[in-house]
Amino acid sequence: SSTSHLDYIRQCLSLAEKSPPRPSNFRVGAMLVLRRDEAGPTDDDTVLSTGYTLELPGNTHAEQCCLSNYAAVHGVPEDRVGEVLPSSSSSSSDPTRKVILYVTMEPCGQRLSGNTPCVQRIIQTRQGGKYRGIDKVYFGVKEPGTFVGESQGCRMLTEAGVEWEHIGGLEKEILAVATAGHEKKDGENSGNVGTNIDDISPE
Ligand SMILES: Nc1nc(=O)c(N)c(NC[C@H](O)[C@H](O)[C@H](O)COP(=O)(O)O)[nH]1
Protein backbone atom coordinates (compact mmCIF):
# COMPACT_ATOMS: atom_id res chain seq x y z
CA SER A 1 0.00 0.00 0.00
CA SER A 2 1.10 3.56 -0.40
CA THR A 3 1.42 4.07 3.34
CA SER A 4 4.81 5.59 4.08
CA HIS A 5 6.53 7.47 6.89
CA LEU A 6 5.85 10.66 4.94
CA ASP A 7 2.14 9.78 4.71
CA TYR A 8 2.05 9.67 8.50
CA ILE A 9 3.90 13.00 8.77
CA ARG A 10 1.35 14.44 6.32
CA GLN A 11 -1.49 13.20 8.53
CA CYS A 12 0.24 14.84 11.51
CA LEU A 13 0.41 18.07 9.49
CA SER A 14 -3.37 17.96 9.05
CA LEU A 15 -3.65 17.62 12.82
CA ALA A 16 -1.27 20.58 13.34
CA GLU A 17 -3.60 22.75 11.22
CA LYS A 18 -6.28 22.33 13.90
CA SER A 19 -4.06 24.13 16.43
CA PRO A 20 -4.96 27.77 17.23
CA PRO A 21 -2.09 30.03 15.99
CA ARG A 22 -0.02 31.61 18.78
CA PRO A 23 3.19 33.71 18.67
CA SER A 24 4.49 31.80 21.70
CA ASN A 25 4.76 28.23 20.42
CA PHE A 26 4.60 26.07 17.27
CA ARG A 27 1.52 24.37 15.78
CA VAL A 28 2.42 20.68 15.78
CA GLY A 29 0.59 17.39 15.18
CA ALA A 30 1.39 13.94 16.58
CA MET A 31 0.23 10.35 16.07
CA LEU A 32 0.93 7.19 18.09
CA VAL A 33 1.04 4.07 15.89
CA LEU A 34 1.33 0.34 16.72
CA ARG A 35 3.37 -1.49 14.07
CA ARG A 36 3.47 -5.24 14.04
CA ASP A 37 6.81 -5.80 12.41
CA GLU A 38 10.03 -4.24 11.31
CA ALA A 39 8.88 -3.91 7.70
CA GLY A 40 7.83 -0.30 8.20
CA PRO A 41 4.48 1.39 7.46
CA THR A 42 1.78 -1.05 6.33
CA ASP A 43 -2.00 -1.26 6.32
CA ASP A 44 -1.64 -3.51 9.39
CA ASP A 45 -0.59 -0.50 11.44
CA THR A 46 -2.97 0.58 14.18
CA VAL A 47 -3.34 4.29 15.03
CA LEU A 48 -3.43 4.33 18.83
CA SER A 49 -3.89 8.06 19.40
CA THR A 50 -3.51 11.54 17.91
CA GLY A 51 -2.86 14.99 19.35
CA TYR A 52 -2.17 18.57 18.34
CA THR A 53 -0.82 21.67 20.10
CA LEU A 54 -3.32 23.22 22.56
CA GLU A 55 -5.87 20.45 21.85
CA LEU A 56 -6.21 19.85 25.56
CA PRO A 57 -6.70 22.60 28.15
CA GLY A 58 -3.61 24.49 29.32
CA ASN A 59 -0.37 25.17 27.51
CA THR A 60 -0.22 21.69 25.94
CA HIS A 61 2.01 20.27 23.22
CA ALA A 62 0.96 17.89 20.45
CA GLU A 63 2.95 14.92 21.81
CA GLN A 64 1.66 15.65 25.32
CA CYS A 65 -1.97 15.66 24.06
CA CYS A 66 -1.41 12.46 22.05
CA LEU A 67 -0.11 10.60 25.13
CA SER A 68 -2.65 12.20 27.44
CA ASN A 69 -5.54 11.24 25.13
CA TYR A 70 -4.31 7.63 25.09
CA ALA A 71 -3.89 7.53 28.87
CA ALA A 72 -7.41 8.92 29.37
CA VAL A 73 -8.94 6.25 27.11
CA HIS A 74 -7.13 3.60 29.15
CA GLY A 75 -8.03 5.06 32.51
CA VAL A 76 -4.57 5.99 33.79
CA PRO A 77 -3.05 9.40 34.55
CA GLU A 78 -0.84 10.73 31.75
CA ASP A 79 2.41 10.05 33.62
CA ARG A 80 1.54 6.33 33.75
CA VAL A 81 0.73 5.97 30.05
CA GLY A 82 3.73 3.62 29.69
CA GLU A 83 1.82 0.98 31.64
CA VAL A 84 -0.99 0.78 29.10
CA LEU A 85 0.89 1.02 25.81
CA PRO A 86 0.53 -2.24 23.79
CA SER A 87 4.27 -2.81 23.89
CA SER A 88 4.07 -2.97 27.67
CA SER A 89 1.48 -5.63 28.46
CA SER A 90 2.93 -9.10 28.87
CA SER A 91 0.57 -10.66 26.34
CA SER A 92 1.93 -8.47 23.59
CA SER A 93 5.53 -8.06 24.62
CA ASP A 94 6.68 -9.85 21.46
CA PRO A 95 9.58 -7.85 20.05
CA THR A 96 7.99 -7.42 16.64
CA ARG A 97 5.32 -5.02 18.00
CA LYS A 98 6.68 -1.50 17.95
CA VAL A 99 5.08 1.66 19.33
CA ILE A 100 5.95 4.55 17.02
CA LEU A 101 5.41 8.28 17.58
CA TYR A 102 5.08 10.43 14.46
CA VAL A 103 5.27 14.18 14.96
CA THR A 104 5.63 17.09 12.55
CA MET A 105 8.39 18.68 14.66
CA GLU A 106 11.25 17.29 16.73
CA PRO A 107 9.98 16.72 20.31
CA CYS A 108 11.01 19.57 22.59
CA GLY A 109 13.89 19.06 24.99
CA GLN A 110 13.21 22.36 26.77
CA ARG A 111 10.20 24.69 27.00
CA LEU A 112 10.30 28.42 27.72
CA SER A 113 7.26 27.91 29.97
CA GLY A 114 9.24 25.49 32.11
CA ASN A 115 6.58 22.79 31.59
CA THR A 116 7.79 19.19 31.22
CA PRO A 117 9.37 18.80 27.77
CA CYS A 118 7.93 16.14 25.46
CA VAL A 119 11.24 14.26 25.30
CA GLN A 120 10.87 13.58 29.04
CA ARG A 121 7.27 12.44 28.53
CA ILE A 122 8.43 10.08 25.77
CA ILE A 123 11.28 8.69 27.89
CA GLN A 124 8.93 8.32 30.85
CA THR A 125 6.81 5.81 28.90
CA ARG A 126 9.67 3.35 29.50
CA GLN A 127 9.64 3.84 33.31
CA GLY A 128 13.38 3.31 33.39
CA GLY A 129 13.19 0.13 31.37
CA LYS A 130 10.26 -1.40 33.26
CA TYR A 131 8.10 -1.01 30.13
CA ARG A 132 9.00 -1.01 26.45
CA GLY A 133 7.11 2.25 25.99
CA ILE A 134 7.71 4.23 22.80
CA ASP A 135 10.26 2.51 20.57
CA LYS A 136 10.93 5.14 17.91
CA VAL A 137 10.09 8.76 17.01
CA TYR A 138 9.80 10.01 13.40
CA PHE A 139 9.58 13.79 12.91
CA GLY A 140 9.32 16.04 9.85
CA VAL A 141 11.55 18.96 10.88
CA LYS A 142 14.04 19.83 13.58
CA GLU A 143 12.83 22.52 15.98
CA PRO A 144 13.83 26.00 14.78
CA GLY A 145 15.86 28.12 17.21
CA THR A 146 13.01 30.63 17.74
CA PHE A 147 12.45 29.91 21.43
CA VAL A 148 15.18 27.69 22.80
CA GLY A 149 18.05 28.02 20.34
CA GLU A 150 19.86 24.83 19.30
CA SER A 151 17.32 22.04 19.93
CA GLN A 152 18.46 19.24 22.24
CA GLY A 153 15.51 16.88 21.69
CA CYS A 154 17.29 14.38 19.45
CA ARG A 155 20.40 14.24 21.65
CA MET A 156 18.24 13.60 24.72
CA LEU A 157 16.32 10.82 22.96
CA THR A 158 19.57 9.18 21.87
CA GLU A 159 20.95 9.39 25.41
CA ALA A 160 17.80 7.65 26.67
CA GLY A 161 18.04 4.92 24.04
CA VAL A 162 14.93 6.04 22.14
CA GLU A 163 15.44 5.75 18.38
CA TRP A 164 14.50 8.71 16.20
CA GLU A 165 14.62 9.61 12.53
CA HIS A 166 14.01 12.78 10.53
CA ILE A 167 11.67 12.20 7.59
CA GLY A 168 12.39 14.94 5.04
CA GLY A 169 10.14 16.29 2.29
CA LEU A 170 7.56 18.48 4.06
CA GLU A 171 9.79 20.92 5.97
CA LYS A 172 8.47 24.06 4.25
CA GLU A 173 4.83 23.10 4.76
CA ILE A 174 5.43 22.03 8.36
CA LEU A 175 7.19 25.29 9.26
CA ALA A 176 4.53 27.39 7.51
CA VAL A 177 1.82 25.74 9.63
CA ALA A 178 3.95 25.73 12.79
CA THR A 179 4.69 29.47 12.65
CA ALA A 180 1.34 30.73 11.33
CA GLY A 181 0.80 32.64 14.60
CA HIS A 182 4.25 34.25 14.61
CA GLU A 183 5.00 37.89 13.72
CA LYS A 184 6.36 37.99 10.21
CA LYS A 185 9.75 39.77 10.12
CA ASP A 186 9.83 42.66 7.56
CA GLY A 187 11.09 41.68 4.16
CA GLU A 188 10.36 38.01 4.82
CA ASN A 189 8.70 36.54 1.76
CA SER A 190 5.31 36.17 3.36
CA GLY A 191 3.98 34.85 0.05
CA ASN A 192 4.34 31.14 0.69
CA VAL A 193 3.89 31.37 4.44
CA GLY A 194 0.24 32.20 3.87
CA THR A 195 -0.09 29.34 1.41
CA ASN A 196 -3.00 27.15 2.39
CA ILE A 197 -1.64 23.64 2.77
CA ASP A 198 -4.68 22.30 0.92
CA ASP A 199 -3.55 24.29 -2.10
CA ILE A 200 -0.24 22.39 -2.21
CA SER A 201 -0.86 19.21 -4.17
CA PRO A 202 0.18 16.29 -1.97
CA GLU A 203 2.02 14.41 -4.76
N1 LIG B 1 7.50 19.44 19.42
C1 LIG B 1 6.70 20.47 19.79
N2 LIG B 1 5.36 20.28 19.91
C2 LIG B 1 4.52 21.30 20.22
O1 LIG B 1 3.31 21.09 20.31
C3 LIG B 1 5.07 22.62 20.46
N3 LIG B 1 4.24 23.68 20.75
C4 LIG B 1 6.47 22.76 20.38
N4 LIG B 1 7.03 23.98 20.67
C5 LIG B 1 8.43 24.04 21.10
C6 LIG B 1 8.80 25.43 21.66
O2 LIG B 1 10.15 25.35 22.10
C7 LIG B 1 7.91 25.83 22.86
O3 LIG B 1 6.60 25.98 22.44
C8 LIG B 1 8.43 27.15 23.43
O4 LIG B 1 9.66 26.91 24.09
C9 LIG B 1 7.45 27.77 24.44
O5 LIG B 1 7.25 26.86 25.52
P1 LIG B 1 5.72 26.44 25.84
O6 LIG B 1 5.16 25.82 24.57
O7 LIG B 1 5.00 27.70 26.21
O8 LIG B 1 5.82 25.43 26.97
N5 LIG B 1 7.27 21.69 20.02
Ligand SMILES: [Zn+2]
Ligand atom coordinates in the same frame (compact mmCIF):
# COMPACT_ATOMS: atom_id res chain seq x y z
ZN1 LIG C 1 6.90 19.54 23.42
